[in-house]
Amino acid sequence: MSDFQAPKGVPDYLPPESGQFVAVRDGLLDAARRAGYGHVELPIFEDTALFARGVGESTDVVSKEMYTFADRGDRSVTLRPEGTAGVMRAVIEHNLDRGQLPVKLRYSGPFFRYERPQAGRYRQLQQVGVEAIGVDDPALDAEVIAVADEGFRALGLDGFRLELTSLGDDTCRPQYRELLQEFLFALDLDEDTRRRAQINPLRVLDDKRPHVREMTAAAPLMIDHLSEAARQHFDAVLGHLDALGVNYVINPRMVRGLDYYTKTTFEFVHDGLGAQSGIGGGGRYDGLMKQLGGQDLSGIGFGLGVDRTVLALAAEGKTVGETARVEVFCVPLGEPAKLVLATLAGRLRAAGVRVDVAYGDRGLKGAMRAADRSGARIALVAGDRDVEAGTVGVKALQTGEQVDVGVDDVVTDVLARLA
Incomplete structure (x- = not known):
């Protein structure tokens, strides 16, 4: 037993299950790639002030969940808790906003939040994201939402729903803020919640505690106090989503967990996940x-x-991606056979086939057991007599049928079988 284990709330992704993780990560962003979103790779940690200013000091993310520490130069840095602030910093720093607009970027990777670990909530969480910067157009809002919707559907996921609302703009949010604060300050709130209502009253509507939700059930809603411009923007987004065939439900009580959201705000929800239903x-x-x-x-x-x-x-009983580590497993019996099969393995890999070899001079039984465990469909078996005859045994592992094939014809034979 090792003295070391992964940090609490930080999962390992191991084969064969990691094949599904890779397929989901890449599949979620394929629609974004086809819609012209370029790839950006961001630092794992940034200046702490970037997130404090960009995400919002009243949020749980900044006030409770960030991994913040002083580096060797005594600078305060933070492991990134989300992606948007870092993307925006990169766009500003590298003057991407001075070129063609909108700037359309996609990214993926680990993000870090100190939360109580549970199913679907990790301290190192894996996300993909896109940002479209520089154009205020309802059609662009709809495109971003449709890209996410298509990403889920391309994986075969269909038991989710899209909820959305509008959080208004600068012309109506100040008046709504006063209205909401007036309502909240009349309630019997605890000290922390009252302080949150003072800094950003919308955060109180995001409180998951039952007694707070009960007290705020009759709170005024932003969607009922939109300015004319914000209302027109939201109605236009809905019209574009209808045209794109994207199904949605309006959730007027939605409050996202970050302070920077305005106007169009949305969430994808899957009830098969229990309390952690947001995907x-x-x-x-x-x-x-x-x-x-x-x-x-x-x-x-x-x-x-x-x-x-x-x-x-998993809740829908579906899997994606490669579950088998290899397609072909080579079983060499002796050094001459090892050289022949290693050469064939290289040729098959060059043709796009996943191939492994039984290294370590195992006997036939042990090597065949390894072939079965690998999940391969085909085993290539060769010994000294096969090398002398210029043949290789090609065995279908599901049926046990084996035929001898000339060395020069093995690659063609295997590719035909796999096809």
């Missing part, structure tokens, strides 16, 4: 770039949970 979401963040020191440009994006999507697929 992804996002929204528009019109003031974020200016807040981080850049131009006053709008943006919209999403983050989708890879881990939760895997769990959602």
